[in-house]
């Protein structure tokens with residue numbers, strides 16, 4: 001198989017160039033075209049000799065995602081992109097405009113095998129892992145399409161990033177590389193359903209990225225009803241892994257908690273949640289559950305959400321309520337992709 005050129009580090013690219021009998025500066029030029037000028041093909045690399053470009057075409061595969069659908073929210077300008085990969089698989093990414101800069105939410109897998117009960121991304125199972133270049137290219141394509149710089153990246157789209165660990169790390173290396181787009185590590189968040197071995201491995205990398213943990217319940221039995229992964233790891237084990245992450249990186253953990261009416265939104269839940277996480281340097285993001293067609297979860301009303309937040313705060317926990325972006329455009333993970341697949345498959 002031809003090497004995927006946009007997934008190579010500059011060092012790896014230099015080694016490839018040497019193997020091709022080319023000078024190291026050619027690697028640097030290619031890298032800049034791909035990761036700074038965001039070229040969509042070798043053809044765009046106009047200052048490279050035509051013969052060299054042709055040689056590259058025969059050596060390397062070149063990732064350039066195709067936007068097949070864009071939805072723009074009339075409420076807040078959020079844009080949701082449906083991208084087609086080279087093998088025809090579909091993924092989605094979201095562009096959000098905030099006061100402090102533009103944020104892109106990317107997918108790490110086509111589909112997902114974690115099986116969370118409330119999530120649309122997992123309904124058809126895992127199709128495949130995304131390559132580092134396919135993760136990067138979601139950001140590159142959106143930068144080109146919007147004409148605006150991306151300042152924050154969240155890996156919270158379809159898929160479980162820590163279930164695609166090696167590619168995720170490579171993606172993070174390329175995204176933060178000073179020779180590339182050079183996004184600061186502190187502007188990146190990776191969200192996981194809680195694969196503790198991988199959380200520890202990531203901690204050992206000592207990156208300055210934020211780790212978000214999808215908790216959604218403060219009792220193991222309840223968590224198991226929502227998330228099959230909770231059968232593998234207890235909340236106590238998750239908390240140990242979070243403490244380890246903080247110890248190694250000094251980065252505060254974010255807990256994500258989707259509020260589901262009548263299921264995990266009571267006072268008892270808030271108290272148990274506070275008790276579970278109190279010892280950690282952390283922050284809670286409350287997300288009123290996004291209704292998904294195939295699922296019958298309902299959001300608590302705003303007053304109930306406020307009470308839940310208040311209960312956590314009384315117990316000394318930092319809380320924010322996630323602003324819902326793009327409610328009118330299939331905001332919840334995986335919904336656009338599902339709709340499109342139905343459309344294709346009838």
Ligand code: SAH
Pocket residue numbers: 114116118119120155156157158159160161191192193194212213214215256258287288289290291292332333
């Ligand atoms: N697999 C990773 C990242 C993808 S999901 C993880 O589990 O964290 C990103 C976040 O959206 C997770 O917290 C996930 O639990 C949440 N989520 C998925 N479907 C949702 C829905 N319908 N409503 C609210 N949050 C949802």
